[in-house]
Amino acid sequence: MSATTAATAHFTLKPSTDGGEGQLLEVSMGPQHPSTHGVFRMDVALDGERVVKLKPVFGYLHRNHEKIAETETYLGSMPYTDRLDYLCSITNNWAYALAVEKLAGIQVPERAEYLRVITGELTRLQNHTSVIGFLLQDMGASGTPLMYAFREREKVLDLFESLTGSRMMCNYMRFGGCRADMPAGWLQQAQKVVEAFPRFLDEFERLLSGNEILMARTQGVGVLSKELAVDAGITGPMLRGSGVNYDIRKVDKYGIYERFSFKVPLGEHGDVYDRYMVRLLEMRESVKILQQAIRDIPPGPIMDAKTKIRGFRPKAGEAYGRTESPKGELGFYLISDGSPNPYRYRVRPPSLINLTVLEDMCLGQNVADIVVILGSIDFILGEVDR
Amino acid sequence: MNLETIKSEIEANVPGCRLEIVPNNSPSGQHSLLIDHEHALFVASFLRDAAHLRFDYCSNVTGIDWPGKEITEKVKIKKILDGVEQEVEEIQKTQSAGHLEAVYHLYSMEKKHGPVILRMRTEDRAVRIHLPSLTPIWRSAEFQEREIFDLYGIVFDGHPDLRRILMWDGFEDHPMRRDYVEPDDYEYEPTPHDAVLQKAKQHLNETGGR
Numbered sequence: 001m002s003a004t005t006a007a008t009a010h011f012t013l014k015p016s017t018d019g020g021e022g023q024l025l026e027v028s029m030g031p032q033h034p035s036t037h038g039v040f041r042m043d044v045a046l047d048g049e050r051v052v053k054l055k056p057v058f059g060y061l062h063r064n065h066e067k068i069a070e071t072e073t074y075l076g077s078m079p080y081t082d083r084l085d086y087l088c089s090i091t092n093n094w095a096y097a098l099a100v101e102k103l104a105g106i107q108v109p110e111r112a113e114y115l116r117v118i119t120g121e122l123t124r125l126q127n128h129t130s131v132i133g134f135l136l137q138d139m140g141a142s143g144t145p146l147m148y149a150f151r152e153r154e155k156v157l158d159l160f161e162s163l164t165g166s167r168m169m170c171n172y173m174r175f176g177g178c179r180a181d182m183p184a185g186w187l188q189q190a191q192k193v194v195e196a197f198p199r200f201l202d203e204f205e206r207l208l209s210g211n212e213i214l215m216a217r218t219q220g221v222g223v224l225s226k227e228l229a230v231d232a233g234i235t236g237p238m239l240r241g242s243g244v245n246y247d248i249r250k251v252d253k254y255g256i257y258e259r260f261s262f263k264v265p266l267g268e269h270g271d272v273y274d275r276y277m278v279r280l281l282e283m284r285e286s287v288k289i290l291q292q293a294i295r296d297i298p299p300g301p302i303m304d305a306k307t308k309i310r311g312f313r314p315k316a317g318e319a320y321g322r323t324e325s326p327k328g329e330l331g332f333y334l335i336s337d338g339s340p341n342p343y344r345y346r347v348r349p350p351s352l353i354n355l356t357v358l359e360d361m362c363l364g365q366n367v368a369d370i371v372v373i374l375g376s377i378d379f380i381l382g383e384v385d386r
Numbered sequence: 387m388n389l390e391t392i393k394s395e396i397e398a399n400v401p402g403c404r405l406e407i408v409p410n411n412s413p414s415g416q417h418s419l420l421i422d423h424e425h426a427l428f429v430a431s432f433l434r435d436a437a438h439l440r441f442d443y444c445s446n447v448t449g450i451d452w453p454g455k456e457i458t459e460k461v462k463i464k465k466i467l468d469g470v471e472q473e474v475e476e477i478q479k480t481q482s483a484g485h486l487e488a489v490y491h492l493y494s495m496e497k498k499h500g501p502v503i504l505r506m507r508t509e510d511r512a513v514r515i516h517l518p519s520l521t522p523i524w525r526s527a528e529f530q531e532r533e534i535f536d537l538y539g540i541v542f543d544g545h546p547d548l549r550r551i552l553m554w555d556g557f558e559d560h561p562m563r564r565d566y567v568e569p570d571d572y573e574y575e576p577t578p579h580d581a582v583l584q585k586a587k588q589h590l591n592e593t594g595g596r
Contacts, residue, residue: 315411
C-alpha cells in the first residue's frame with residue numbers, strides 16, 4: 001500500500017453544512033501527530049482549509065494516577081507527582097507538598113522556602129524556553145530555535161541534577177521542607193546561570209520577536225477573549241495573554257512570594273503572539289525573583305523538625321492547595337480519614353482545563369493554525385490524562 | 387470572607403434553598419457548603435453574579451465516593467419469652483446506601499478572593515445518581531464533570547456533552563469507585579512471581595487451567 005492510500009483511510013467526506021456544493025472533510029489529527037506533543041487526538045471537520053468542528057479525544061496516557069495515590073502513603077505519591085507534567089517536576093512536588101502542609105498544618109523553615117522559590121523559578125525558566133522552542137518547531141522553524149532553547153534548558157537541568165540527583169524526575173520536596181540542601185558551590189553555579197540568562201533572552205528576542213513569518217503565523221490567530229478565558233477557568237500564561245491579571249503567586253502569596261518584587265506581564269489581544277510574549281516576559285520576571293532569592297537565602301534547617309514524613313498520618317479533614325505552576329493553576333485536593341493513605345487525592349490539572357477552549361480558538365481558522373494554537377496552549381499529556 | 391455570611395446571603399436571595407455548612411476539622415479550615423439539587427443553578431449563578439462576591443472562576447471540580455456503611459445498633463425489642471413479655475436487647479445491622487459527591491472550588495478572579503467550596507450529594511450510588519450540571523454557569527466544569535461521569539458515574543443533567551473522557555466509550559464500570567474490581571486481564575507469564583503469581587493462580591483456578 002502506498003503512503004497516500006494509508007493516509008486517506010482516516011478521511012471521510014460528508015456533505016457541507018451550508019448547503020453549498022463543497023464537502024466537509026473529517027480528519028483525525030493524531031494520536032501520533034508530532035504537533036500534539038504526545039498521544040492526543042482531535043476529530044476535525046474541515047470546509048476547505050477552514051475548521052468547522054474540532055473535538056479533542058483524551059485518555060491515551062490515562063493510568064488513573066488518582067486511584068493509585070489512594071493506595072499509597074502520602075510520601076509514596078511524591079515521586080509520582082513528577083510524572084504528571086514531566087517538564088516541571090519540581091513545581092508539581094511543590095503543589096502537592098503545599099496541599100499536604102495545609103491538610104496537616106505544617107510550617108516550612110525559611111531556608112526551605114527559599115530553596116523552593118529558587119528551584120521553582122528555575123523550573124519556570126526551563127519550561128517557558130522549551131515551550132517557545134517547541135512552538136517554533138511546530139511552525140516549521142526546524143532546529144535552530146528549539147536547539148537554542150534546549151541549550152539553555154540543559155544548564156538548568158545540570159543544576160537540578162547536582163541538587164536532586166535527577167535531571168527531570170527530581171522528587172525534591174517533602175511536606176515541611178526539601179529533601180536535600182545545596183552541595184558546595186551550587187549557589188554560585190546557579191547565580192552564573194541566572195546572570196547569563198537575560199543575554200540569552202535578548203538573543204532569543206532578536207531572533208524571533210520581530211520575525212516576519214512568526215508574526216504572520218501568530219498575530220490574530222487563536223484569539224481567546226477575556227470573558228471566555230475566565231469562564232472556562234483558563235489559568236497561567238494563557239489567561240494572562242488574554243489580559244486578565246491573575247497570578248496565584250500574587251493572589252495567594254503562598255510560600256514567601258510576597259517578599260519579592262516582580263511584575264505580572266499581561267497580553268492585550270489574547271492571540272498566539274501574546275501568549276508567546278507573555279512567556280518571554282515572565283522569564284525576565286523569574287530572573288528578577290531568582291536574583292533576589294539567591295541574594296537573600298539564609299542559613300538554617302531545610303526540614304521542619306516536628307514532621308514525621310514516614311508514618312505520616314494527618315488528622316481527618318480535607319484541604320485544597322494550589323500553586324502557579326508554569327502551565328497554570330496546579331492544585332491538589334486531599335481528603336484524609338486519619339489513615340496513612342489519602343481517602344481522596346485529586347489533581348487539578350491546568351493542562352486539561354486549558355484545553356477546554358481549544359475548539360473555540362480553532363473555529364474559523366485554517367487547519368495549519370491548529371498546530372500553532374495547540375503549541376501556544378502549552379499542555380503536557382502526562383498531566384492531561386493522568 | 388466568612389462562609390456564614392455567604393450562607394445567609396444566599397438564603398436571602400435564593401428563596402427556598404436548603405444549605406448546610408459541612409465543617410472541616412483539618413488545620414486548613416476550608417469549610418464547605420452543601421447545596422440542594424433543585425436550587426443549585428440559582429445558588430451558583432447568585433455566587434457568580436452578585437457584585438460583591440463575583441465568584442467568576444470555578445477552579446476545581448471533584449468527585450468523591452462514599453460507599454454505604456454497615457450500621458450496628460442495639461435495639462430494645464419486646465418479645466414474648468416463656469409466655470411472659472420481656473424486653474430483650476438485640477443487635478440490628480443495617481446497610482446505609484452511601485452516596486456520591488461532587489465538590490466545586492470557586493474563586494474570584496475579579497475580586498481575588500476565595501475559595502468557596504460547594505458540595506452536592508446524590509441520594510445513593512446505584513440509581514439516583516443524578517446531579518444538576520453547573521457547566522452552564524462555569525464552562526470550566528465541562529471537562530471535569532465529564533471526568534466525574536466517567537470515573538465515578540455521576541450523571542450531570544444539563545451538561546452539553548456528557549461522554550466518557552479518559553476511558554474509552556465501550557468501557558462499562560467506573561474505576562474511581564471504592565468498590566471497583568479490576569477485570570481479569572490475565573496474560574501468560576513464563577516465570578510468574580509475587581502479585582503476578584497470585585493473579586495467575588487465581589485466573590487458572592477460575593478458568594480450569596486455561
